[in-house]
Amino acid sequence: MSTAPVHRPVLRFAPSPTGLLHVGNARTALYNALLARREGGTFILRYDDTDTARSTRAFAEAIAQDLAWLGITPDRVERQSERLALYDAAAARLKALGRLYPAYETEEELETRRLSRRRRGLPPVYDRAALKLTAEDRARLEAEGRRPHWRFRLEGRPVAWDDLVRGRQSIDTAGLSDPVLVRADGSYLYTFTSVVDDIDMGVSHVIRGEDHVTNTAVQIEIIEALGGAVPVFGHHNLLTLPSGEGLSKRLGHLSLRALREEGQEALAVAALALFTGTSLAVEPAADLDALAARIDLAAISRAPARFDPADLAALTAGTLHLLPYPAVEARLAALGIGGGEAFWLAVRGNLATLKDAALWWRVVEGPVAPVIAPEDADFLAQAAALLPPLPWTGEVYADWLAALKPVSGRKGRALFHPLRAALTGAESGPELKALLPLIGRERAHARLNGAAA
Numbered sequence: 001m002s003t004a005p006v007h008r009p010v011l012r013f014a015p016s017p018t019g020l021l022h023v024g025n026a027r028t029a030l031y032n033a034l035l036a037r038r039e040g041g042t043f044i045l046r047y048d049d050t051d052t053a054r055s056t057r058a059f060a061e062a063i064a065q066d067l068a069w070l071g072i073t074p075d076r077v078e079r080q081s082e083r084l085a086l087y088d089a090a091a092a093r094l095k096a097l098g099r100l101y102p103a104y105e106t107e108e109e110l111e112t113r114r115l116s117r118r119r120r121g122l123p124p125v126y127d128r129a130a131l132k133l134t135a136e137d138r139a140r141l142e143a144e145g146r147r148p149h150w151r152f153r154l155e156g157r158p159v160a161w162d163d164l165v166r167g168r169q170s171i172d173t174a175g176l177s178d179p180v181l182v183r184a185d186g187s188y189l190y191t192f193t194s195v196v197d198d199i200d201m202g203v204s205h206v207i208r209g210e211d212h213v214t215n216t217a218v219q220i221e222i223i224e225a226l227g228g229a230v231p232v233f234g235h236h237n238l239l240t241l242p243s244g245e246g247l248s249k250r251l252g253h254l255s256l257r258a259l260r261e262e263g264q265e266a267l268a269v270a271a272l273a274l275f276t277g278t279s280l281a282v283e284p285a286a287d288l289d290a291l292a293a294r295i296d297l298a299a300i301s302r303a304p305a306r307f308d309p310a311d312l313a314a315l316t317a318g319t320l321h322l323l324p325y326p327a328v329e330a331r332l333a334a335l336g337i338g339g340g341e342a343f344w345l346a347v348r349g350n351l352a353t354l355k356d357a358a359l360w361w362r363v364v365e366g367p368v369a370p371v372i373a374p375e376d377a378d379f380l381a382q383a384a385a386l387l388p389p390l391p392w393t394g395e396v397y398a399d400w401l402a403a404l405k406p407v408s409g410r411k412g413r414a415l416f417h418p419l420r421a422a423l424t425g426a427e428s429g430p431e432l433k434a435l436l437p438l439i440g441r442e443r444a445h446a447r448l449n450g451a452a453a
């Protein structure tokens with residue numbers, strides 16, 4: 001295998017638009033997109049939509065939206081269904097080279113042969129009977145109305161590559177069936193179209209799930225037969241449900257859509273999708289570049305990795321605590337939340353999900369029903385009277401407390417708790433130091449005197 005030094009890598013994510021993306025798909029997408037971004041390369045979103053029976057336009061759109069939610073914007077978008085001429089040409093070349101041959105067996109015939117090979121203790125691989133057919137045999141079969149499917153003739157040799165995750169890999173293709181690349185109806189299988197596209201698009205690195213390891217040996221043979229440059233491969237472990245069950249797009253497991261609707265932060269989902277099942281810590285980050293900087297394919301473990309949605313809640317909160325105001329400005333506005341950066345910095349540390357910010361915005365804007373114990377009423381009236389005069393600039397809260405402490409004789413909880421309960425109507429929450437200027441003098445004055453404001 002020759003791998004020329006790559007200066008501007010080209011990576012791709014190639015989902016089939018047959019369902020909603022789940023976190024396992026996000027793992028593959030993120031590794032490819034973020035490595036391209038980190039290394040100044042190109043990231044291609046390529047829909048594997050040659051299976052027209054199962055692919056839909058709506059799923060393709062949902063995939064693009066879910067990637068956008070994660071913060072991934074592809075540099076290029078391609079649809080395999082629009083590239084059939086390229087596959088026709090590549091198939092013609094393989095036929096001319098004698099590497100793609102017609103076979104006529106029905107599924108039932110193949111099944112019978114597999115069973116009989118198994119009974120004789122032979123591996124259930126295709127016996128290549130079709131290679132022995134003469135031109136007359138083929139003409140007779142076609143006259144019977146049979147249409148051929150087309151198989152790639154493997155060389156049957158050890159195929160090796162240096163996997164970015166798994167290290168040196170070697171698979172002997174002598175133990176595999178010649179793969180079908182073209183169905184009897186003329187449609188292509190992804191094993192083939194992926195390779196043709198990877199060559200055509202100059203894909204330099206293929207990062208994908210380890211369920212594709214065996215395909216890789218076959219695909220390297222196809223790439224070499226077509227005279228293409230073999231990309232660098234990396235096969236990451238697969239994410240499973242906490243039960244150990246594999247994720248399924250078809251069954252809608254852990255879809256990005258559902259996690260978003262739950263209020264999970266995209267960056268939290270990304271951190272968990274990237275770093276679960278690696279030797280790296282799963283930590284919140286304030287942006288994708290911070291996550292990209294930590295990616296290390298060699299740190300991915302070989303065992304399947306359990307993705308536990310229960311871990312997401314803490315990671316979502318941890319992410320919110322880090323996010324700067326510009327990262328959330330538009331989303332706060334969409335929730336009708338004002339208060340600008342000062343409000344955000346005051347409350348972000350108290351949020352479980354972003355929409356909780358609306359509760360604190362209500363506390364600022366009012367009306368808030370102050371909570372006042374009878375024994376605190378005089379103290380709070382005193383506190384209202386001592387509120388610093390307008391305009392409020394500088395350390396309003398500190399100045400206020402400095403005036404209040406000596407006259408009230410209170411300190412610690414006896415001082416702070418009644419103030420918080422009256423000003424916010426709540427037992428706990430963001431620092432009063434940050435909230436008070438947002439609540440403002442007028443509302444604070446009213447609440448301290450027991451009026452809803």
Ligand code: GLU
Pocket residue numbers: 013014015016048190194207208212
């Ligand atoms: N459509 C294939 C999949 O989602 C693409 C595999 C590949 O990346 O080559 O598994």
